[in-house]
Amino acid sequence: IAGITQAPTSQILAAGRRMTLRCTQDMRHNAMYWYRQDLGLGLRLIHYSNTAGTTGKGEVPDGYSVSRANTDDFPLTLASAVPSQTSVYFCASSDSASGVGTDTQYFGPGTRLTVL
Amino acid sequence: GQNIDQPTEMTATEGAIVQINCTYQTSGFNGLFWYQQHAGEAPTFLSYNVLDGLEEKGRFSSFLSRSKGYSYLLLKELQMKDSASYLCAVMDSNYQLIWGAGTKLIIKP
Numbered sequence: 001i002a003g004i005t006q007a008p009t010s011q012i013l014a015a016g017r018r019m020t021l022r023c024t025q026d027m028r029h030n031a032m033y034w035y036r037q038d039l040g041l042g043l044r045l046i047h048y049s050n051t052a053g054t055t056g057k058g059e060v061p062d063g064y065s066v067s068r069a070n071t072d073d074f075p076l077t078l079a080s081a082v083p084s085q086t087s088v089y090f091c092a093s094s095d096s097a098s099g100v101g102t103d104t105q106y107f108g109p110g111t112r113l114t115v116l
Numbered sequence: 117g118q119n120i121d122q123p124t125e126m127t128a129t130e131g132a133i134v135q136i137n138c139t140y141q142t143s144g145f146n147g148l149f150w151y152q153q154h155a156g157e158a159p160t161f162l163s164y165n166v167l168d169g170l171e172e173k174g175r176f177s178s179f180l181s182r183s184k185g186y187s188y189l190l191l192k193e194l195q196m197k198d199s200a201s202y203l204c205a206v207m208d209s210n211y212q213l214i215w216g217a218g219t220k221l222i223i224k225p
Contacts, residue, residue: 042205090159109157
């Protein structure tokens with residue numbers, strides 16, 4: 001069982017380019033999340049999805065979009081990358097949707113993105 | 117606003133005990149989590165507290181006081197592999213996790 005996988009592991013991207021970060025989980029978890037982690041700051045929620053077909057905005061959604069076509073996949077797209085989006089991006093999943101329970105979030109290995 | 121405070125860095129000696137504190141002010145409370153994160157890796161779950169008191173799990177224990185907005189993570193019999201960042205996170209009234217910046221724990225021989 002792989003758990004949560006993310007791709008790519010790292011990427012260097014020119015400003016203005018479009019980029020999709022991939023996230024796949026095989027635990028059949030309902031809820032999935034995208035966070036960014038920057039030095040000196042806590043993890044910040046970008047977007048989330050309580051269940052397939054629904055998405056919601058987190059704390060820092062601007063410049064990012066997501067989709068949840070099925071239970072397993074939750075891609076994050078940067079439509080036109082800017083240097084301030086340089087960060088480490090973590091995808092996570094949990095068995096319960098928001099408002100239903102407080103199950104533990106499990107994290108993927110992360111994608112290190114550099115925008116020049 | 118919502119706020120989670122924890123020390124930036126702590127140093128301890130192998131074999132000793134260390135306590136990492138976390139204070140919080142959030143919109144609602146649906147539990148407090150502690151995660152461990154080794155450098156360059158993903159956060160991994162350590163503990164969850166929703167009721168006041170101490171939860172013990174092997175060498176690690178976590179304490180919660182909801183009235184004081186306070187938690188601590190206690191690590192006993194420290195090992196070199198415990199060198200990592202420890203993240204405190206609170207689930208708010210919207211069931212979203214609010215994260216502290218993490219405490220980097222350095223273990224010295």
